[in-house]
Amino acid sequence: xxxxxxxxxxxxxxxxxxxxxxxxxxxxxxxxxxxxxxxxxxxxxxxxxxxxxxxxxxxxxxxxxxxxxxxxxxxxxxxxxxxxxxxxxxxxxxxxxxxxxxxxxxxxxxxxxxxxxxxxxxxxxxxxxxxxxxxxxxxxxxxxxxxxxxxxxxxxxxxxxxxxxxxxxxxxxxxxxxxxxxxxxxxxxxxxxxxxxxxxxxxxxxxxxxxxxxxxxxxxxxxxxxxxxxxxxxxxxxxxxxxxxxxxxxxxxxxxxxxxxxxxxxxxxxxxxxxxxxxxxxxxxxxxxxxxxxxxxxxx
Numbered sequence: 649x650x651x652x653x654x655x656x657x658x659x660x661x662x663x664x665x666x667x668x669x670x671x672x673x674x675x676x677x678x679x680x681x682x683x684x685x686x687x688x689x690x691x692x693x694x695x696x697x698x699x700x701x702x703x704x705x706x707x708x709x710x711x712x713x714x715x716x717x718x719x720x721x722x723x724x725x726x727x728x729x730x731x732x733x734x735x736x737x738x739x740x741x742x743x744x745x746x747x748x749x750x751x752x753x754x755x756x757x758x759x760x761x762x763x764x765x766x767x768x769x770x771x772x773x774x775x776x777x778x779x780x781x782x783x784x785x786x787x788x789x790x791x792x793x794x795x796x797x798x799x800x801x802x803x804x805x806x807x808x809x810x811x812x813x814x815x816x817x818x819x820x821x822x823x824x825x826x827x828x829x830x831x832x833x834x835x836x837x838x839x840x841x842x843x844x845x846x847x848x849x850x851x852x853x854x855x856x857x858x859x860x861x862x863x864x865x866x867x868x869x870x871x872x873x874x875x876x877x878x879x880x881x882x883x884x885x886x887x888x889x890x891x892x893x894x895x896x897x898x899x900x901x902x903x904x905x906x907x908x909x910x911x912x913x914x915x916x917x918x919x920x921x922x923x924x925x926x927x928x929x930x931x932x933x934x935x936x937x938x939x940x941x942x943x944x945x946x947x948x
Contacts, residue, residue, distance in 0.1 A: 650944075651917070652681075652917045652944075653940065653943060654917055656682075656684065656685065656720055656886070656920070656922060657671060657683070659685065659699040660693055660696060660697050660699075668711060670922060672711050677940040681715070681716035681717065681748060682708065682718075683718045683719060683720040683748075684708075684720070685719070686701035686702075686719040686722040687701075687758070689758050694758060706738075709746065716748060717748070719751075723752050723755075723759070723773075724780045725754040726762060729784040733788055733807055734807065737809075737810060740813060744812065748817065749817055749818070749820065750840055751819055752777070752822030752823065753770075753774055753776070753777040754768075774827050777827075778831065781819070781835050785819075788807065789810065789811075790807070791808050791810070792804055820840050821838070822841065822842075823840075824844070826866065829867050836881055838917070839881055839882070841863055841883075842886045842887075842890070843889055843890040845889065847859060848890065852891055853891050860885070860915075864913060883914055883915045884915070884917040885915045885919065886919045887906075887918060897932075898935070899935060900943060904943060904947060907947060923936050
């Protein structure tokens with residue numbers, strides 16, 4: 649499978665003050681998918697503007713025609729499968745079937761406590777995701793769903809007419825641990841990783857490659873356990889969180905080298921952040937656009 653290039657557009661700008669033009673430009677540049685973060689706020693952006701993912705993607709759908717759109721990633725931290733399913737079915741319809749749901753267990757950031765709860769432990773997050781994903785799968789594929797679980801319930805939840813994409817819109821499951829990998833193997837049309845977070849501060853790019861190789865091996869094992877072909881799952885790398893950090897966006901050659909190494913590992917999609925001035929995602933916009941237009945062709 650040939651490598652695809654996608655981007656993440658953070659929802660920190662007002663729609664008519666730069667956000668609208670960015671989504672339109674992403675389509676013009678030929679990105680495969682433009683994602684956004686599904687957070688209530690995020691890290692250094694906490695005290696500044698930050699808009700909701702679903703309304704942002706709905707607006708983006710109205711000003712684009714071919715570009716796929718999605719979340720990287722949605723989590724149970726402040727979402728419920730019943731209400732999320734209704735929003736996703738609506739968004740999939742409005743976009744003409746161009747939505748991908750990135751979904752993961754979430755973390756301990758601002759989302760984890762915004763509703764007044766204590767942050768969940770890693771095990772609690774994994775427990776919730778293990779219930780969230782199968783229920784959401786049912787809600788997006790069945791007309792009526794009733795369910796009573798440990799964390800989530802649905803009472804005759806109706807979702808007619810369902811997704812425009814059949815049997816439902818694709819899931820891109822973010823996972824590194826064994827339980828998440830099993831969810832990705834069973835329910836995912838794609839798998840997402842940011843690499844090994846332990847290597848971000850002091851690791852090397854070479855160590856990161858080996859860690860990613862190990863993650864891909866775990867995904868292969870999870871697929872083999874249920875007799876699923878690993879080749880049938882897209883492998884997505886969200887960049888910016890490996891020891892390489894922003895270096896792949898410093899030049900076209902740097903990107904081609906980075907993308908080539910990860911394509912050889914088996915990744916089918918590389919996701920780069922749309923430049924955000926004065927942040928960890930700062931980058932030269934001209935270089936970024938050249939990468940978008942020429943980067944994949946340079947890989948041969």
